[in-house]
Amino acid sequence: MLRAAPWLMIALLTLPVLAGLSAILLPAFGYLPALQHNGFGLMVWRELLETPGIGRSAGLSLSAALLTPLLSLMLVMLFLASTSGTRWASAMRRLVAPLLAVPHAAAAFGLAFLIAPSGFLLRLISPELSGWQRPPDLLILNDPLGLTMMLGLVLKEIPFLLLMALAALPQLNADQRVNMARSLGYRPILAWLWTVAPALYPLLRLPLFAVIAFASATVDVALILGPTLPPTLSVRIIGWFSDPDLNQRLLASAAALLQLMITLSAIGVWIAAEKIVARLYRALLLSGHRRHGHALLNVLGKSLMVITLGTLLISLLLLVIHAFAGPWRFPDNLPAAWTLQHWQSVGPLLLAPLGNTLLLGLVSTAVAVLLVVAVLEHESRQGRKPAQILWAIYIPLLVPQVAFLYGLTLLLEQLRWQPGLLMVGFAHSLFVVPYVYLSLAEPYRRLDPRWQQLAATLGASPNRTWWHIKLPLLLAPLATAFAVGVAVSIGQYLATLLTGAGRVSTLTTEAVALASGGTRGTIAVWALLQAAVPMLGFAMAIMLPRLWWRKRRDMTGQLT
Amino acid sequence: MKQAVKFLCAGWHHRLRLLASILLLAINAGNTLEAQTPDPADWASVVAEARDQPLFFYAWGGDQLTNDYLAWVGQRIAAEYGIRMTHVRLSDTADAVSRILAEKQAGNSDNGAVDMLWLNGENFASLKTNDLLFGPWAEQLPNFARVNADANPDVRFDFTLPVEGYESPWLRAHLVFYYDSAYISEPPANVAALLNWAQEHPGEFTYPRPPDFLGATFLKQALLELVADSVPLYLPVQEASFATITAPLWHYLDALHPLLLRQGRSFPANGPELRRLMADGEIALAMSFNPTEAVNSVLRNELPDSVRTHLPDGGTLANVSFVAIPYNASHKAAAMVTANFLMSVEAQLRAQDPQYLGGTPVIDLSVLSAAEQAQFADSRQSHPSAPPLMSEGQQLQEPHPSWMEALERAWIARYGSR
Numbered sequence: 001m002l003r004a005a006p007w008l009m010i011a012l013l014t015l016p017v018l019a020g021l022s023a024i025l026l027p028a029f030g031y032l033p034a035l036q037h038n039g040f041g042l043m044v045w046r047e048l049l050e051t052p053g054i055g056r057s058a059g060l061s062l063s064a065a066l067l068t069p070l071l072s073l074m075l076v077m078l079f080l081a082s083t084s085g086t087r088w089a090s091a092m093r094r095l096v097a098p099l100l101a102v103p104h105a106a107a108a109f110g111l112a113f114l115i116a117p118s119g120f121l122l123r124l125i126s127p128e129l130s131g132w133q134r135p136p137d138l139l140i141l142n143d144p145l146g147l148t149m150m151l152g153l154v155l156k157e158i159p160f161l162l163l164m165a166l167a168a169l170p171q172l173n174a175d176q177r178v179n180m181a182r183s184l185g186y187r188p189i190l191a192w193l194w195t196v197a198p199a200l201y202p203l204l205r206l207p208l209f210a211v212i213a214f215a216s217a218t219v220d221v222a223l224i225l226g227p228t229l230p231p232t233l234s235v236r237i238i239g240w241f242s243d244p245d246l247n248q249r250l251l252a253s254a255a256a257l258l259q260l261m262i263t264l265s266a267i268g269v270w271i272a273a274e275k276i277v278a279r280l281y282r283a284l285l286l287s288g289h290r291r292h293g294h295a296l297l298n299v300l301g302k303s304l305m306v307i308t309l310g311t312l313l314i315s316l317l318l319l320v321i322h323a324f325a326g327p328w329r330f331p332d333n334l335p336a337a338w339t340l341q342h343w344q345s346v347g348p349l350l351l352a353p354l355g356n357t358l359l360l361g362l363v364s365t366a367v368a369v370l371l372v373v374a375v376l377e378h379e380s381r382q383g384r385k386p387a388q389i390l391w392a393i394y395i396p397l398l399v400p401q402v403a404f405l406y407g408l409t410l411l412l413e414q415l416r417w418q419p420g421l422l423m424v425g426f427a428h429s430l431f432v433v434p435y436v437y438l439s440l441a442e443p444y445r446r447l448d449p450r451w452q453q454l455a456a457t458l459g460a461s462p463n464r465t466w467w468h469i470k471l472p473l474l475l476a477p478l479a480t481a482f483a484v485g486v487a488v489s490i491g492q493y494l495a496t497l498l499t500g501a502g503r504v505s506t507l508t509t510e511a512v513a514l515a516s517g518g519t520r521g522t523i524a525v526w527a528l529l530q531a532a533v534p535m536l537g538f539a540m541a542i543m544l545p546r547l548w549w550r551k552r553r554d555m556t557g558q559l560t
Numbered sequence: 561m562k563q564a565v566k567f568l569c570a571g572w573h574h575r576l577r578l579l580a581s582i583l584l585l586a587i588n589a590g591n592t593l594e595a596q597t598p599d600p601a602d603w604a605s606v607v608a609e610a611r612d613q614p615l616f617f618y619a620w621g622g623d624q625l626t627n628d629y630l631a632w633v634g635q636r637i638a639a640e641y642g643i644r645m646t647h648v649r650l651s652d653t654a655d656a657v658s659r660i661l662a663e664k665q666a667g668n669s670d671n672g673a674v675d676m677l678w679l680n681g682e683n684f685a686s687l688k689t690n691d692l693l694f695g696p697w698a699e700q701l702p703n704f705a706r707v708n709a710d711a712n713p714d715v716r717f718d719f720t721l722p723v724e725g726y727e728s729p730w731l732r733a734h735l736v737f738y739y740d741s742a743y744i745s746e747p748p749a750n751v752a753a754l755l756n757w758a759q760e761h762p763g764e765f766t767y768p769r770p771p772d773f774l775g776a777t778f779l780k781q782a783l784l785e786l787v788a789d790s791v792p793l794y795l796p797v798q799e800a801s802f803a804t805i806t807a808p809l810w811h812y813l814d815a816l817h818p819l820l821l822r823q824g825r826s827f828p829a830n831g832p833e834l835r836r837l838m839a840d841g842e843i844a845l846a847m848s849f850n851p852t853e854a855v856n857s858v859l860r861n862e863l864p865d866s867v868r869t870h871l872p873d874g875g876t877l878a879n880v881s882f883v884a885i886p887y888n889a890s891h892k893a894a895a896m897v898t899a900n901f902l903m904s905v906e907a908q909l910r911a912q913d914p915q916y917l918g919g920t921p922v923i924d925l926s927v928l929s930a931a932e933q934a935q936f937a938d939s940r941q942s943h944p945s946a947p948p949l950m951s952e953g954q955q956l957q958e959p960h961p962s963w964m965e966a967l968e969r970a971w972i973a974r975y976g977s978r
Contacts, residue, residue, distance in 0.1 A: 034665040035690065053977020118840035134743075135842045137763045142826045228769060228826055230977040239771070242654035245965055246661055246686055327861045330841040341860070345624055348631075406658065413666035419673055501659055501673035502648040503616060513621040513651040519862050520836065522624060 002381070005374035009433065010392040012371075016408050016430060017395045023407025027253035035246055044254045051251070053230035058262055060146050060226075061233045065216030065266035067150055069208050072157040075304055076165060080200075081192040082301025084178060092305065096166070099312050100159035101534035103491050105512065106527030108152045108224040110315025113322070113520070115148070116141055118330045120318055126331035135330050142228045149226035153218065155312045157211050158305075161204060167439060167480050168203040171446035172196060187294040189301070194285050203442040209267055210397050210438060216263045217400045220493070220512070233259050234400060241406060259400040267398075316531075322524035342521035349510070350529070356421065357490055357506040357533060364428040365485030368436045369478070375437070376444040377470075380452075381462055393437050396430045401494045409498045419501035427495040428488075436485045443477035476545040483541035487534035507533065598893040600700035606893045611642040613894035617883075618656040619678035621649020622832065625856060629917045632910065637901050643894045648674075653683050660692050660886045672888035676895035679727070679884055680773060681719025685961040687884065688726055694885040696725025697896060703903035704728070708924035715880050715922065719961040720794055727882035730902040731911060732920040734878035734955065735781055735847060736947050738854035742866040743844040750872040751782045755812060758819035764844040766820045768834055769827035769976075771968040774849055779967045781877050783809045784956055793959040797966045806967070810974065817975070824975070839863055852918035855945040859914070869947035871954060878955040880922060905932055913939045914946075 026032070030041050048054060083089040102110075114120050118135035126132040141148055174196045181191030222232045230236065237259060240252035322328075326337030375389065405427070412423060447470065455465040471478075493508050502509075511526035598606045615637075621627055627649065634645035650656055656677045663672050679687070687693050698704060707729055709715050715729045716722060739747040744764065748757035758765055768775035784790055786808040792801065817824030821843050828834045831848055838846045839862055848854065857863040883902065885895045901907055905928065908921040918941060925933050941947075 034661065052973045056977055116840075118837075118842050135840060137821060137823075137842075139822045139825055144825070223829070228829070229975065242652050242658065243771070246657070246690060249661075327864070329839075329864065337861075339861075345628075349627070406662070409659075409662050413662055413668055416668070416671075497655060498658075502618060502650060502655065503646065503673065505649065510621075510649065513649040514624075519624075519832075519839075519857075519860075521862075 002374055002378040005371060005378050006389055009371055009375050009437075010388055013392040013430065013433060014395050016411075016427075017399050017404045019411050020404030020407030021399060023411065024253040024256055024404070027250050028257050029254075030250060032250060035249075037247075037250065044250045048251055048254045048258065054233075054236075057230045057233040057236055058258065060231075061216045061259065061262050062266055064146055064150055064153065064218075064232065065212050065263065066269060068153045068157060068215035069211040069270070071150075071154045072161050072211060073204070073208060075154070075158055075308060076161045077193070077197055077200075078297065078301035079162070079305040080165060080169075080301075081189045081197065082298050083305075084174065084188065084192045084196070088302060092162075092309065095309055095313065096159045096162050098531075098535045098538060099309060099316070100163055101487055101538050102156070102312070102316055102531045103508065103511075103527065103534075104152075104156050104218070105220040105224065106319060106531055107156050107312060107315055108221045109520075109523060109527060110317075110319045111148075111152050111155065111311070112141055112224055113318050114311065114315050120314070123331050123333055132331060141225060144227050144229065146227050146232070149222055149232075150215075152221050152225045153215050155308055155315075156221070157215070158308055159312070161207060161211070163480065163484075164204055164207040164439060165200060167477050168200060168442050168446070169196075170476075171203075171443060172199050185290045187291045189294055189297045190289060190291065193297075198281070198285075203446070206393075206438045206441070208270070209394065210435070212266050212270060213263050213394075213398045216266050217259055233262065237400065256400050260398070263398050263400070319524045319527055322520045323528055325521060339521075342519075342525045345522060346525045346529075353505045353507050353510050354529070354533075356504055357508070359421065360425050360428055360496075360504075360506065361486040361489040361533065361537075364425045364432045364489050365436065365482055368429055368432040368485050369440075369482055371433060372437045372440055372481070373444075373478075376441060377466060380444070380449075393434045397434050405494050405498045412499065419499060419503060421500075421504055424496050424500040424504045427499040428492050431492060431495065432485045432488050435488045436481045439484045440477055440481040444474060447473060472548075475548060476541075479541035479544045483534065483537040486537040490530065490534050597694070598896065600697045600896055603702055606896055607641060609893035610891075610897040613643055613891045614675075615643050615645040615891050615894040615898060616648055616673060616675045617645055617678075617895075617898065618648045618650055618653075618659075618674045618676070619883075620651075620653055621647070622651065625917050629911065632916070633898070633901065633907065636906070637898055640901070641894075641897050643897060645894075645898065653677065653679050657683055657687060657692075660687065660888070661690075663888055664690075664692060669888045671890055672886050673890075674886050675889045675891045676883050676885055676898060678730075679882065681721065681879065681958060681961050682773075682964055684718045684723075684727060684882065684884065685721050687886070688721065692887055693726045694887045694889060694892060695727075697885065697892075698723070698728035698899065699725045701728060701896065701900040701903065703900045703923075706903055706905070706923040706927060708927050711926075712924055714878070714955070714957060717957070718880070718882060719958045719964070721961060723882070727884035728899040728903070729880045729882055729922045730899070730907075731881040732878065732922050733849050733881060734851055734920075734950060735777055735849055735876045736851045736854075736869050736871055737845060737847045738838070738863075738867055738869045738945075739845045740838065740841075740864060740866055741868050742864065743841075747845060747868075747870045750785055750874045751778070752785045752812075752874075755816050755819075758816060761844065762819045763821050763823075765846070766822070766824075766827055766834070766837070766843060767847065768830050770971045772830045774831040774834070774847065775827070775971075776964050776968050777849055777877055778847065779809065779971060780959055780964065781872065781956070782812060783963075783967065784877070784959070785872070785874055786812055793963055794957070796960050797962040802966060802970075806970065809967075810970075813971075813975070835863070838867070851920060851947040851950070852914065852941060855914065855941060855943045855947070856918050858943065858945045863945075865945065867945050869945060871948055871950065875954045875956040876950075877958060878950070879958050905935075909935055909939060912936060914941045914943065920950075 028044055030037055030039055030043050083092065117138045117140060122130065122135065177195035178188060178191045181195045182188060186194065217234045219234050219238055222235050226232050226235065233255060237252050237255045240248045240255060321335065323342055324338050325335035326339040328335035417423060451469050451473065452465055455469050490508060493512050496504060496506050496509050507526065507530040511523065511530050514522055514526055598609050600606055617630065619630060627647065630647045634647065637643045637645055656674050660672065660674055707715050718727065737747055744761060748754040754765070767778045770776045770779060783806065784793065787793065787805060792805055821837065828837060834846045835857060837843045851869065854863060854867050854869045858865050858867055883899050885892055889895060903923060908923050911917045911919045912921050921936065925936055
């Protein structure tokens, strides 16, 4: 049973993607018989490279792919270093899970309303300080360099990385490392940076690759905050795939392959940069700095995190305000009236999407957690990890969704499998399994093997060891992984739309459909509902180990 | 079933071969089996067949009022005909087109997911030229007579393409401008006059970036107003003459863009975003292809009540909204009954009522009874923000669909990356 698990997972993750990809490979080289394109050649690629602004679009995707993880990582590391072992840590930690649960699109809408020329910030200072009765004509959103888009992405990726780091930290004995360094005369922050950060980074590497892949191919954030003239490559692909002129699908297929190349090269650049940075870091570490810059790092680490998480929090708060706002004109600081009208209009439409969302999230995550635990347990009993697993995990995350999902839909059609909840759940698991694996793999592997060995010497079977030793020790990471899985499932838009033939409505499909035409009030209501479900999941993931281990402080996965 | 069992028991190369034969079977089955097609001329049997059928109606879901209206339609046809309708809310109609295309590629010619879809002329052209539509059926519907197509020939054309009974009309729409009278006293008389107006009111107007439907409509309206001879616009685009014919448009836009919101460095994505800019006071002039969008938004407190609706004085682009049935729809009878219901007096009255949808009926009121005419007159929009009544002569017909495509591409090439 366990032996089959790795192969089952590899098959589940790679076959649909490869099949879906092959369905766009042929059109990218000019072959699409359904539309009477029967020749092979590089025509489509030539057309793609001649598309105005294509270099710019590709460059935007690449720079977002590199800057987003870099900024997020630096902020997270600085914050963890400056707050290790302080009250700050636990205060911020409470914020992380609910913020992670906010869907990207919802956060982007909130941020847009915060910083737009007619947004909340400028309303606060108008007209009293600025003298503006009408919003100033400033280009803040959709700026050509994509800075606002990257800000939106960083805001959303920080909670993700922070959560991944917090899940991994308990394995590292950070307190002991810091104490050791402090006994050598290092100030606390530098002690953390020199001893804990290098051990933490390898555990964050996989999540960072996921951030790179997401940032390079994001659609929803780019649509709301990103540049428009031209937009990022991913947005253009969506446009070509949904062009009424079906011949544009050839171009879309080639562009999807280009997107894949960009994502892969961003990861390549990152890996190359890792080597250089590692060398510099070692040189810096060995230079023996013990107290230099401590005060600056302290202020930076705390204030930057307060600003970023605060921005996200206010954005979220603005969604709440909008969900109850009546007319709200510039430059009023608050709505002129409050109303339940947005909730009333949503009410009757809510039941079916909510039921589907919960069903899909819970079932696909339960299956994913079972599969991932089976794979990791097999690996731990074998004492080695099959290299193919790592690739299999990354395939659904690295291949642009729009590309292979279109092909996958085609394939499912060919097999005459009826679109519906089952197919959608299957498509969701393509994305749920990798994220569950990413959040569970390192804690699982880092579990001290001496516990197992000790149990074995006492005569316990591997299964008994798992139930009585490993499961309790891994309760916190398992709960986190489950919450991550549910959140990922809820966030799926394209997968739900395409494999469900649009018939399976979830909170996300409703929210995105309305975002194309709704008012801020209804968008805010859907976005809040969409955030509420995963938030509940994360709250439970935090509460469960605490309740279970309320008498054993070191088992609750607290920040060190 | 037997094949599936064999599949599970067979050895490896057998399995591959079997898989291939199952795939082939699926494809061949698609090609040879023709769906039972209901005949709208025998209406009683269509209604009988439709009873207890589900209906998957794929329609843009971005507007709350339209969603509510379609939910009401679902309730009514459930009560009247026993049809269980599901409104599949699309963010982009092209998603449904993708679906139908994928099914065609897979050889699924009788069991499609889409039973009926609401589509625009561009998507209609695309589906029809690729033989993805079922028909002709629409003119045989009992309620089609109410449209009075002989007196209103525009319902027989969708973006100049002959409809030929492949889609059924359900609403009318036309381009209007709306402005905030708190900020500006006089809107520009038409698109050509907009340039001078924008010089006096810089940063007060913008339009959605093509290929958005409304943005492309703005380009067509501007082109129709700026060209001396509009006849070539109703024929397919000729590559040779495109540059010459559209030169005045680009000249106009080059001058207009620096006077737009954000100096034309960024454009809103679509009509709803344009309306949000209006609600935030960023602009004072906007446009819509739904004549009653402004008044509906005022009634829902989404726009200030100082907003007024205005028609371009030289005529404005007008078209008809249609529903179509894909060639492989699973429930064609239910789709026909629903399309027929959409043209009923009851459905059209509800569509016109500002309390519900506030749209423009597609049926010809002159063929109705006096009592029915009075009902329509009673429910007409009378709010100060409501659009002025449109007369026959003010309608500009949509150019050939190839112009929309060509204008979008030329706009993107010219302004899409700077």
